[in-house]
Each structure stands twice: as structure tokens, then as C-alpha cells.
Amino acid sequence: MEGEEITEDEAARMLAAMNEVIRAGEEMRRLRAEMIKVFVGYGWTQERIARLTEMSQPAVSKQVRARSPEAPMALSLRQDDAPWLEGRLWGLAEAISESCDETAHCTPYVHAFARGRKRFTPRTVDELRRLVEEDLRTHADRFPAANRSAYRTAYDEISRGLDVPAKTAVTPPASATPSMRRALAHQIQRDRLRAGG
Numbered sequence: 001m002e003g004e005e006i007t008e009d010e011a012a013r014m015l016a017a018m019n020e021v022i023r024a025g026e027e028m029r030r031l032r033a034e035m036i037k038v039f040v041g042y043g044w045t046q047e048r049i050a051r052l053t054e055m056s057q058p059a060v061s062k063q064v065r066a067r068s069p070e071a072p073m074a075l076s077l078r079q080d081d082a083p084w085l086e087g088r089l090w091g092l093a094e095a096i097s098e099s100c101d102e103t104a105h106c107t108p109y110v111h112a113f114a115r116g117r118k119r120f121t122p123r124t125v126d127e128l129r130r131l132v133e134e135d136l137r138t139h140a141d142r143f144p145a146a147n148r149s150a151y152r153t154a155y156d157e158i159s160r161g162l163d164v165p166a167k168t169a170v171t172p173p174a175s176a177t178p179s180m181r182r183a184l185a186h187q188i189q190r191d192r193l194r195a196g197g
Contacts, residue, residue: 030179031177031179031180031183032053032055033063034177034179034180035053035180035183035184036049036053036060036063036064038180038184039052040064046060046061046064049064077157077185077188077189077192078157079185080161080165081181082162082165082178083120083178083179083181083182083185084181084182084184084185085158085161085162085185086120086125086162086182086185087181087182087183087184087185087186087189088154088157088158088185088186088188088189089125089128089129089132089155089158089162090110090113090128090182090185090186090189091185091186091187091188091189091190091193092132092151092154092155092158092189092193093106093109093110093128093131093132093135094110094114094186094190095147095151095189095190095193095194096132096135096136096139096143096151097110099139099142099143099144099147100135100139100142104131104135104139105131105134105135105138106128106131106132106134106135109124109127109128109131113128120178120182125162129158129159129162132155133155136151136152136155147193150192150193151193154189154192154193
């Protein structure tokens with residue numbers, strides 16, 4: 001009603017929602033800065049980085065000047081640290097969601113992780129695994145024929161890695177934060193599935 005004051009509860013809910021968006025924004029800015037270091041380490045030009053990150057070239061130059069480049073990081077899917085496996089699971093869930101026109105059981109989690117509304121914790125990862133497994137069981141007929149076995153193979157590899165940590169897991173670089181490794185693994189998993197394998 002016009003002129004009516006909002007209640008304390010309404011204000012608290014609004015502020016909580018705003019804080020969520022702000023936190024997600026801050027995390028994405030940090031992640032983007034970390035990724036710029038990785039791209040520079042691979043020898044990418046500032047122009048190419050600006051195009052891919054949708055930043056202006058002066059903004060990229062500022063980030064590059066402020067940070068020393070990273071040594072190139074291994075980009076093989078077969079890495080066994082938890083953030084890498086979580087990123088792969090997220091990428092697989094996103095592919096399944098898109099294959100099911102966003103009606104898959106895992107879709108709400110895919111969106112929540114992408115928007116920063118959910119964090120990667122043992123509980124949320126277990127829940128996402130359960131939803132992905134359910135989608136693999138009930139929606140296989142909706143997946144592209146070329147990807148049916150690729151989805152199942154990826155899920156089996158990820159689950160094995162999460163259930164039985166490798167005894168000789170490769171130690172990621174100290175500067176590679178969990179969120180950066182998740183984002184990289186997510187994107188690489190998506191790219192491999194788009195390529196049909």
C-alpha cells in the first residue's frame with residue numbers, strides 16, 4: 001500500500017537477497033582476475049582476453065599490470081582434487097539440464113551455483129550427485145545420442161574420484177584457488193561434452 005512502511009522482516013529478506021547478489025559479484029570479480037593471470041600465462045593477448053571476459057582492454061591491462069602471470073596449468077580432465085571434480089560435476093549437470101530443456105532434476109542446482117546462491121560444500125555436492133544420477137536414469141532418452149555414454153562415463157569418473165580420493169593426486173599450484181579450479185573444470189567438461197566425448 002502506498003505510504004506503508006516495510007516491516008523489519010521484509011527489510012531483512014531484501015538485504016539478504018542483495019547481500020547474496022553482492023557476494024556473488026565479488027566472487028566473480030575475484031575469479032575473473034585469477035583467470036586473467038592464467039590466460040596471460042598461456043600467452044594470450046590482452047585483446048583476446050578482453051573479448052572473452054567482456055572487459056575493456058584498459059581494464060584488462062590494469063589487471064595484467066597488477067598481477068604476475070601464472071605458469072600454464074594442466075588442463076586435463078583427469079585431475080583428482082575435489083574442486084576439479086566438483087567443477088566437472090557442475091559442467092555435466094549443466095549439459096544434462098540443457099539437454100532436458102532445463103526440466104532436469106539438477107536444473108535448480110545448476111542455476112543456484114552459477115548465480116552464487118549455493119556454495120560447493122560436501123552436502124550440496126552430494127545432493128547434486130544424487131540429482132544427476134536420477135537424471136541419468138530417468139532422462140537418458142532426451143540426451144543427444146552421441147552424448148549418452150559420454151554423460152554416464154563422465155559421471156562414473158567424477159563419482160569414483162569423489163568417493164575414493166587418489167593416493168597420488170596431483171597437487172594443484174598454490175595460487176590456483178578452489179573456485180578457479182572449479183570454473184576451469186566446469187568449462188573444460190562442457191567443451192568436451194559439446195565435442196561429443
